[in-house]
Amino acid sequence: MKEQLYTIPLNDAVNAGDECPFCFIERNVEQDLLDFVLGSGSSYMEADIREMTDKAGFCRQHFQKMFDYGNTLGNAWILKTHYQKIISEMKNEFSHFRPGKSSFKDKFRKAAEGGNAIGMWVKEKENSCYICSHFADTYTRYMDTFFYLWKQDEEFRKKIENGKGFCLHHFGDLCEASDSRLSNSEKDSFYHTMFPLMENNMARLAEDVAWMVEKFDYRNKDADWKNSRDAIQRGMQKLKGGYPADGPYKPK
Template sequence: MKEQLYTIPLNDAINANDECPFCFIERSVEQDLLDFVLGSGSSYMEADIREMTDKAGFCRQHFQKMFDYGNTLGNAWILKTHYQKVIGEMKEQFAHFKPAKTTLKDKFRKTAESSNTIGMWVKKKEASCYVCDHFKDTYERYMDTFFYLWKQDAEFCRKIKEGKGFCLHHFGDLCEAADSRLAGSEKDTFYETMFPLMERNMQRLAEDVAWMVEKFDYRNKDADWKDSKDAIQRGMQKLKGGYPADGPYKMNK
């Protein structure tokens, strides 16, 4: 099948022979977003962009990555106007706040649902992130592309079947996406391929980690490392996603 512009990133991720192509895409998209927000293009100086970042804010994880990125002025500009937005919202919340009445029954509930409007507002702010929100939109499009190629491109299917599978995190997303993107018989074929693929590759990682343990036995000090030298980071990635061994992504000055 002839490669299209929108299929190139996913095919690149598959060809990278990574433990999970969606981890590969996630890292690439996240780095592109950090470059857009804080990079040399200085989008943080544009009022319309900063209006969006002011509204969405950033999660704790991405604030850390923004700090590590290294653009002091860019971060300062973003924080300056974001603080103005948050303080304005906070004042409005305070002005309309009324403490909820607590009954005797509520006091004995261990998991009572909070009706505190300040707490609800803070949780809403914490759940909002400019980078996360943009990635979610992009991620959905890649899911669409994956299943389009799965149904249309025999070479793509072959690479998936012969590949290293996915991390558990993204495999769960893939299975959920299959419910709405595949018909009945297509689902059967999909899972008949995916389950053995995941079992085989999870076992491969388990064996790599197990051999790393054995290498610390003095009797195996001269034995071949096989594929276990980077088994820790690959094993962690397979279980939870991401790249534990990656250092901070820095601004290209």
């Protein structure tokens, strides 16, 4: 059963008490991928690995995380051959490019901006990322496992019901994934649990952030922080997901 491979790490993520178990998983998988790409195993020295990173490239977000990870030589190796690949692709794009004759009407039409071959090539490069694509594969497996356990495992279901819910970003993914993984009656009970869970936990975050504002009032300077000490970090994560719990990824 392929789901069983992910059962333990998914349960660990749910038990971790994070604002979102999928953020927790994402951080662990990203850490592993950054360790693989830039860590002490020095896979950036291996031509076959670099052939894959040259081909896929990295998105803006992951370049930032690679820079913050802080292996200058590793990043230099990766960029060195990636540049060679990009420059040769770019020259090829340039040599085939013919500026489209834009009609008078096109100049007034925003849609016409989508048809430029160079623009499309650059967008394709921006959407291609070695780390994102590896994460996407793993993430799909975790989604499968989530619904497998949701249906089979009463204890797992209880933990979700009594947990902190999900970040809005991953909750959207979860709802989309449920369409193909649950029957109509299963969907009813899924949303019956999820909607109040999300409402209650978003309200909890709103309260934590509001109390932080109050704490800045001099009359509250000796008052207890309650749960507001890290309310900004958790509050941002709850809305967008993925925020590193302890700052940038560093070599393990």
